[in-house]
Amino acid sequence: MKDYLRSILRSALKQFDLSEEELPDIQIEKPNQPGHGDSASNIALNLSSVLKTNPRSIAEEIVQKLEYDPKKIKAVEIAGPGFINFRYAEDYLYDELQHVLKQGRDFGKTATLSGNRILIEFVSANPTGPLTVGHGRNAVLGDTVARLLEWTGAEVDREYYFNNAGRQMRILGQSVRARYLQELGREAALPEDGYEGEYISEIARSLVEEHGESLLNVDDTTAFKEKAEQLIFEEIQATLQRMNIRMDSFFNEQEVYDDGSIEKVIETFRKQDLAYDKDGATWFRTTRFGKDKDTVLIKSSGEPTYRLPDIAYHANKLDRGYNQCIDVFGADHIDTYPDVLSGIEALGYDRSRVDVIVYQFVTIVKEGKPFKMSTRKANFITLDELMDEVGPDITRFFFLMRAPNTHLEFDVAEAKAEGEKNPVFYLQYAHARIHSILRKVEQEYAFEDAPELERLTHESEKKLIKSIIRFPEMIQSAAESREPHRMINYLDDLASHFTSFYHDCRILGEKEQLVQARTVLAEATARVLANGLTILGISAPEQM
RNA sequence: GCGCCCGUAGCUCAACUGGAUAGAGCAACGGCCUUCUAAGCCGUAGGUUACAGGUUCGACUCCUGUCGGGCGUACCA
Known part of the structure; x- marks a missing residue:
């Protein structure tokens, strides 16, 4: 209907003496007041500054020239300062109603985005622990946006990006090892900043079951880390599945190291003088993109910061033939993404091909009180615990209930309440x-x-x-x-x-x-x- | 200090991307069950959209400033 109204308005406007540029977008909206009809257009108001006439007389002129199908539109009225209000004909309503049943499960689908290939990356939690409620909002948002895009005709893939190297994973391995030793009655202390959650002990116990005491004298934490990663990933996938989410692919950050794209990024930057060395580190000249500081890409230790693989990863996504990439992340990551955009722009991509959904934090309210969380300390509510309490349907619903860019208060008592x-x-x-x-x-x-x-x-x-x-x-x-x-x-x-x-x-x-x-x-x-x-x-x- | 986000009914939030008289749900009050599920429906009350300016036919929405809250501001992810 919107399209129809736009088209008849457009042909009416052709009879005005207007160039293409002067013609504003024709907006059709649903009026707040039922008395104002079923659809309305403000076109006359928008034209009044162009034509330098009062909007009401413009509206009158438009309506005079308007030709419409009485099977669709019953009445056209001018109201207020110059709105054009449309009332739908009953026949139109009945026809459309027929369509709903004819289309059944497909009713609502459109071809608006058909031909588009979109990659949406979300969750992307590193395998250091179970998913928490913070990841929950991310997961549900990403998955639902994917579904919405699919309904508008796009071809959508869901990807989970992770990193199983680096400092956090090292500490994870050390934490598991410490718990393993403790399980076997040995003295052992958690590393500084170690993971305190009960799940670490569970992983340690499963290692005891599998290997008995044979790992006692293994100093290298690799075995512990790998077991932890494996078990944690299994749990994460089970949690996602329980939330009705299925990923199409998992992307390991390691890949962009292995295939050489990291070096290629640095090289390309250097050629454009966008990268330089200082104090033993390699810097990205982000000041050229409007930031007040440059950014470190490779630390003096030789280890890249996460921004560098992030840039390479985004280039990788675009190279895979997606015309659009969407990232979902929390407000705490907001600072990194301008650098990623600058990075891919420097590599020759159109930055508008990367789009970002930023969501604000979730506060869990239990017994009327907010609940502060941290993954490293054992102090958090996992997504699974939340679903145990309220079920997957309500979990999804509550995470979706509010606009992404606003703080979300998840009141467990309200979620659990039956009915009313x-x-x-x-x-x-x-x-x-x-x-x-x-x-x-x-x-x-x-x-x-x-x-x-x-x-x-x-x-x-x-x-x-x-x-x-x-x-x-x-x-x-x-x-x-x-x-x-x-x-x-x-x-x-x-x-x-x-x-x-x-x-x-x-x-x-x-x-x-x-x-x-x-x-x-x-x-x-x-x-x-x-x-x-x-x-x-x-x-x-x-x-x- | 600087950057991003937020501030709307007592509480949690909407408002179709600048439109007409700012709307829901909880909470409060008052009605409605011999009839298709009362997990429901109808009604009452509740507002200077944090504040002060500005932009224009028109501002919760855009701009500037002030106040208040969240997040970030690392050679951590």
Whole structure:
């Protein structure tokens, strides 16, 4: 519908004396006030500065020249300072409603991004411990944005980037070794900054089981590190799977060392005088990109900082034929990404091909109090513990509920509450309730003729239809903005329109044609709820 | 100090990327169950959108400044 309105407005505007540049984008939006129609355009207001006339008379002129299909648009009005308001024709609503059932599981899919190959990188937690709630927001955001993009026609791959070398992993190996020795009754101290979590002891115990005392005199921590990595990764994957997330690939940072791309990056930078040596280290001239300090790429110890492989990794992603890469990371990493962008730009890539979703921190609220966490200290809530308490559906929902770029308060008590307080149930309940009715309809009726949708004339029925058919546009806007919470807000609104309809209009016990028409409406609602919940990765039960 | 993000009803948050009278959910108050799931519906109350300026037909949204909170500001990841 938006496209249709844009096209008829555009042809009306052709009759004005305007150049292409003077013509502003035609915006179509859904007015807040129902009295203002179903769609509205502010085009006349935007044109008033160009044409130097008052917007109302421009609107009048546009409307005069407007040609539209009465099967789609019932009325066009000018209101307020110069808005053009459109009211949809009933026929249009009924036609669209038919489509919903015809398309079924695919209703909502568009081809907006078809032909695009997108790589979305998320979670990317190093295997030093179980996933925590902080990773949870990352994981769910990344996966859901991926689903949204898939629904708009893009081909999306999910990738997990990790590093199993470096200091943290060394300390991990040392920590496991210390616990292993302790398990066997030997004296051993955790290294400084060692990992204190109980899972370290579990890894140590499984080493005791496998190798008995044979590792007692092994000073090298490699065996401990590798076992830890293996077990922790298994656990991470199990956790992700439990959250309904499947990665397409895992990328080890080591690869960009092994294939020589690290050196290539440095070389290319040097050629452009973007890299230089100072104090035994190699620096990236980030000042040239507007930063007030240059950045170390290779420490004087000879070890690269994480920025260097990060740049090489992004180049690698773009080289693999993705036209767009999306990274998901927490606010604490915000400083690194301008350097990565500068880096790939220096390598000759268009920086707009890398896009970033930054999310703010999660505060877990337990018993009314916020809970501060740190992975290294044993003081954290794992994602698994959270899912043990509230289940995967609610976990996903709560992480998606808020705009990414705002702090998220996850109130465990609220999440655990049955019904009333809990927004997830509201959606699932509406869905289950519809299916309960559909089961009864199936038992009692056998419709033979095509449904007469024009019998849906009640105000609540029409509002519900309008809400339903907005779904595809909703997906597009959530995908484009990378803000899954919009989908939640929409579904909530849809469910609320349904329950109003449910209270105003009965389905069973009415005249057969009306039963049939309302059944179609209910079915379409359930369809959209189910499709929407699928995008969110949340189940849509038919019974509760 | 500097950089990024945030500040909206008592609490947690929306507001379609600059649109018309700022909306939901909890919490409070008042109604609604011999009829399709009351895990629900309807209503009342609650606001100078932190504050002060500016930009324009129009600002919660953009710009400047102030105050308050979070994160970063490493040859850690």
